[in-house]
Amino acid sequence: MIAYILRRIGSIFVIMFFASIIIFAITQFLPGDVAQLVLGQFATEEAIANLREEFGLNNPFYVQYLDWAVNFIKGDWGNSLVNRMPIFPMVMSRLRNSAMLAVVVLMIYVPLGILLGVLAALKRDKLPDQMITTVSMVFVALPVFVSSLLLIPFFCHYLGWLPANSSIHPDSTFGEALPYLILPAIAVALNSIGYVARMTRAGTIDVLRTDYVRAAYLKGLPRWQVLFRHVLRNALLPTVTIVAMDAGMMIGGMLVAEVVFGYPGLGRLLLYAMQNQDLPLIQACSMVAVTMLCLANLVADLLYGFLNPRIRVK
Amino acid sequence: MTDTRSRKTIDTEPILDVKNLTVTYHTDRGPIYTVRNVSLQIAAGEIYGLVGESGSGKSTLARAIVRYLADNGEIKSGSVKLGGTDLLALPMSKMQQVWGSRITMVHQDPAAAVNPSITIGEQIAEIARLHLHLSSAEAKAKAVEMLKKMRMPDPESVAKRYPHQLSGGMLQRVVIAIALTTNPQLLIMDEPTTSLDVTTEAAILDLVRELLAEYKMAVLFITHNLGVVANICNRVGVMYAGEILEEGTVQQVFRSKLHPYTRGLLGCLPKITNDKRNVSLTAIPGYIPRMNQLPTGCIFSPRCSMVEDECKAVRPSLLEAEAGHFTACRRWEILQSKPELLMDSQHARDFSKHEEGPVVLSASNIKKHFSVSAGGFASLFKRGRVKIKAVDGVSLGVRGGFTLGIVGESGCGKTTLSRCIAGLEEATSGEIELEGELIPYSVSKRTPAQRKSIQMVFQNPDASLNPHYTIGESVARPLVLMGLSKKEIQERVRQLFNAVNLPEDYINRLPHELSGGEKQRIAIARALAAEPTLILCDEPLSSLDVSVQAALINLLIKLQDTHKISYLFISHDLAAVRYISDWIAVMYLGRICEIGSAEDVFMPPYHPYTEALLSAIPIPDPDVRQERIRLEGSVPSAINLPSGCRFHNRCPRKIGRICEEQEPPWQDVSEHHHICCHITLDELRTLQSEVIVRQADSPGEVR
Ligand SMILES: Nc1ncnc2c1ncn2[C@@H]1O[C@H](COP(=O)(O)OP(=O)(O)OP(=O)(O)O)[C@@H](O)[C@H]1O
Ligand code: SF4
Numbered sequence A: 001m002i003a004y005i006l007r008r009i010g011s012i013f014v015i016m017f018f019a020s021i022i023i024f025a026i027t028q029f030l031p032g033d034v035a036q037l038v039l040g041q042f043a044t045e046e047a048i049a050n051l052r053e054e055f056g057l058n059n060p061f062y063v064q065y066l067d068w069a070v071n072f073i074k075g076d077w078g079n080s081l082v083n084r085m086p087i088f089p090m091v092m093s094r095l096r097n098s099a100m101l102a103v104v105v106l107m108i109y110v111p112l113g114i115l116l117g118v119l120a121a122l123k124r125d126k127l128p129d130q131m132i133t134t135v136s137m138v139f140v141a142l143p144v145f146v147s148s149l150l151l152i153p154f155f156c157h158y159l160g161w162l163p164a165n166s167s168i169h170p171d172s173t174f175g176e177a178l179p180y181l182i183l184p185a186i187a188v189a190l191n192s193i194g195y196v197a198r199m200t201r202a203g204t205i206d207v208l209r210t211d212y213v214r215a216a217y218l219k220g221l222p223r224w225q226v227l228f229r230h231v232l233r234n235a236l237l238p239t240v241t242i243v244a245m246d247a248g249m250m251i252g253g254m255l256v257a258e259v260v261f262g263y264p265g266l267g268r269l270l271l272y273a274m275q276n277q278d279l280p281l282i283q284a285c286s287m288v289a290v291t292m293l294c295l296a297n298l299v300a301d302l303l304y305g306f307l308n309p310r311i312r313v314k
Numbered sequence B: 001m002t003d004t005r006s007r008k009t010i011d012t013e014p015i016l017d018v019k020n021l022t023v024t025y026h027t028d029r030g031p032i033y034t035v036r037n038v039s040l041q042i043a044a045g046e047i048y049g050l051v052g053e054s055g056s057g058k059s060t061l062a063r064a065i066v067r068y069l070a071d072n073g074e075i076k077s078g079s080v081k082l083g084g085t086d087l088l089a090l091p092m093s094k095m096q097q098v099w100g101s102r103i104t105m106v107h108q109d110p111a112a113a114v115n116p117s118i119t120i121g122e123q124i125a126e127i128a129r130l131h132l133h134l135s136s137a138e139a140k141a142k143a144v145e146m147l148k149k150m151r152m153p154d155p156e157s158v159a160k161r162y163p164h165q166l167s168g169g170m171l172q173r174v175v176i177a178i179a180l181t182t183n184p185q186l187l188i189m190d191e192p193t194t195s196l197d198v199t200t201e202a203a204i205l206d207l208v209r210e211l212l213a214e215y216k217m218a219v220l221f222i223t224h225n226l227g228v229v230a231n232i233c234n235r236v237g238v239m240y241a242g243e244i245l246e247e248g249t250v251q252q253v254f255r256s257k258l259h260p261y262t263r264g265l266l267g268c269l270p271k272i273t274n275d276k277r278n279v280s281l282t283a284i285p286g287y288i289p290r291m292n293q294l295p296t297g298c299i300f301s302p303r304c305s306m307v308e309d310e311c312k313a314v315r316p317s318l319l320e321a322e323a324g325h326f327t328a329c330r331r332w333e334i335l336q337s338k339p340e341l342l343m344d345s346q347h348a349r350d351f352s353k354h355e356e357g358p359v360v361l362s363a364s365n366i367k368k369h370f371s372v373s374a375g376g377f378a379s380l381f382k383r384g385r386v387k388i389k390a391v392d393g394v395s396l397g398v399r400g401g402f403t404l405g406i407v408g409e410s411g412c413g414k415t416t417l418s419r420c421i422a423g424l425e426e427a428t429s430g431e432i433e434l435e436g437e438l439i440p441y442s443v444s445k446r447t448p449a450q451r452k453s454i455q456m457v458f459q460n461p462d463a464s465l466n467p468h469y470t471i472g473e474s475v476a477r478p479l480v481l482m483g484l485s486k487k488e489i490q491e492r493v494r495q496l497f498n499a500v501n502l503p504e505d506y507i508n509r510l511p512h513e514l515s516g517g518e519k520q521r522i523a524i525a526r527a528l529a530a531e532p533t534l535i536l537c538d539e540p541l542s543s544l545d546v547s548v549q550a551a552l553i554n555l556l557i558k559l560q561d562t563h564k565i566s567y568l569f570i571s572h573d574l575a576a577v578r579y580i581s582d583w584i585a586v587m588y589l590g591r592i593c594e595i596g597s598a599e600d601v602f603m604p605p606y607h608p609y610t611e612a613l614l615s616a617i618p619i620p621d622p623d624v625r626q627e628r629i630r631l632e633g634s635v636p637s638a639i640n641l642p643s644g645c646r647f648h649n650r651c652p653r654k655i656g657r658i659c660e661e662q663e664p665p666w667q668d669v670s671e672h673h674h675i676c677c678h679i680t681l682d683e684l685r686t687l688q689s690e691v692i693v694r695q696a697d698s699p700g701e702v703r
């Protein structure tokens, strides 16, 4: 098991390394010159040249990359080009907000997706299954911005239950933020519920067909015990993987939802950075997003290994 | 070590009483009556064997008894009584209380029957808590106690392990432990040993027999293996296309065989004392009828060589021919008066003279070492890889027109060896000579002529047939590569279809329209098309029914005779290997431990491993005596090979340190018979004074 964990962590470092090169390279080749951006349109040639020198922009690519990477690891992420504020605390505060949103998203779609998937599997090919399958297909196909635009009129204008605008103060506590989180979270979750439900349904159907489930019934165990002790344990293994693989989709969805609802998370910060061509901020936000993605996968792998004795005990 | 068990019929109230049970499956083509009017009774302490070919409805019957049919299954009529309770009248909730407490089941594949993510101990404890109402701690103790009863080494630690950490044989013990925990009235075992090695099978059967002497329950034992029935059952029912055709005590059925189908099944089986030179097998012609297209009258009539007009008019029901012995054949009296009727024709085959042909294939010191990841952190680096010595220094030769059989438990390297010879796997070292000429390891480096000369027939015929080509095209492919004209090819394909006894109008069929046996014939035809000198047959029969097996064995022998082909015949079925082979090599963990002519290998002195294999063969004759030598455990992994003699940690005849420390020497019993063991031949002769398998001294003697 320890070897398994070490291997996973090792592979994360490799992925992070390549991701950082790509992120760095792309931001380098973005149109516009950093020095020009910093000094504005009317800067003199000389001032620009000086600044380029100061920023090390004349060094070869790999030196620039190494400088940047080392500083990044040290937590020295530089200042925003636009408002001259240090980037690190800014990104961290937004990351916290996005994490709060992510928690709510997960709390909505994981249990709901599993529940629907298991239900569909148990009522296979009957009406509940057909309904769940159809609805989750619709949800999967529905882009977040569309579902947001459908949810807002219903919950905010028609029912009046939830605020349509989530642009709260970035330092709000979880309790304060919660009412503003629900709607964007639903918008993101809808998309993933379909995946989870479908995976869970497939996994559960597979397990229901196995000899050991038949054996469990023939031991005389009541249905619910067979379901909880014998079926779900094995059926949810692929679901764990799907939740992790879906992390990318989820982060993407959150980005959109944050923008649509004006929620002060990492996504909105990234959008803001892009609109202003704030290169260091773009780099930092992207790196944090990639790191989160990797961590999500690590957690899923560990969970999978923990749940699966074939990996846990050799 | 002789097996002495008593086999008496028990005349008490039956525990299980099934009357006129009829089961249907509802399908798109309408209802299919898969089990019809079946009645059977099993008393406490009795093991009732239900035999029959695949699809005869054995499992359906078993599932109907426990009321666990597939969703489209329905019990149409009849009654099932268990200890006086009418099971069919119980509501499902009550039936659930019967499961696990009064009836338990053991299925074929033990690895699939246990939950991969729950510990062994917990899977036993679960049923103890549920039905014996034990506390958690008591149930745990009960689990260990049950494992101990299964003679599991180190039961405490096994209880804590997960299924993937145990071998198939151990898992089957676990499944049996679960089934016996509640001491049920009825135990149903559906092919419990089919997926196991012969040696494991023998050990499990011993265990079951001994346990059942202690637990006096009724047992329904389902199998397609008549040898297993003769070995373990008291009574037997022969099932065919959904009906029982003959029923009686094992002695009655195996001795008098009062139904042509029973005789047919037994005639299909190669006997361990016979070979292709003195006896030919009698395959049953035709196929089991589809259950929705049953013939009127006797359901066996289309395949019966004793059929009369009257047989086709009315369906005979089971009649009592002698006390407790029932048959559904109208003409049983003829069978009774002629015990040898329909049995294998004892005449010698017109087989060409046993003359020594030239050596076609000679392999010397073949090694195949796989390098695999050791798992763990070390495997990130090259050094973390371990060697699996699948084949580790095998030398053998095959003469023209002869068959070399290779036997051994699964995992001993038989398949890898044949794949190395075929060039599908590149040998690590050694020399392969084809007709005196050294050939490259890899098939891609061999010349077309060399490739043509060695052909393969696999266990699973589907693997070698493209599902989108007609079978005619599949057979023609090697011919196209040989550059024949269209007309010549058509002619050759027709000849080949004739050679493997397939009707010519099959040429345009697709593989899925063929039965397993027919597909295997196509695989053989394809191999023949290349006009090979050697065909490697890797378990070509194992997925087939006995009647189909017999026909294929006959076919292989006929083709050998007409085409002068040599075979390398790999199988775990020792009787079949004995029957078809001229020479036999016994393999254990990547090495040959005994090699010789077929008769010699089956006569003492034996290598201790051969001895154990022979003693494990289930023989379809209750009057045969068999020495009982059992192996502990299963084949060790080829990663950590035992030092000295590879067999030493399982060898029942191990003589001491020398076996662990030194590689045993080859000893020559005769010019053509060699044994690799530390025990001297003289000593082996005294230890093994008797042939392992022999007819009982006086007929009727109880084992
Ligand atoms: N759910 C089902 N629906 C339709 N037909 C079925 C179903 N299950 C089994 N059958 C058919 O019923 C017949 C009997 O099957 P069954 O499994 O009882 O045979 P068996 O004697 O146990 O065979 P085997 O030795 O291969 O296990 C076969 O023709 C099979 O194809
Ligand atoms: S009843 Fe007739 S057809 Fe049927 S098995 Fe007997 S002899 Fe053959």
Ligand code: SF4
Binding pocket: B608, B609, B645, B646, B647, B648, B649, B651, B652, B653, B654, B655, B659, B664, B676, B677, B678, B679
């Ligand atoms: S060498 Fe020793 S361990 Fe090996 S088979 Fe002979 S007696 Fe058994």
Ligand SMILES: [Mg+2]
Binding pocket: B058, B059, B060, B190
């Ligand atoms: Mg079956």
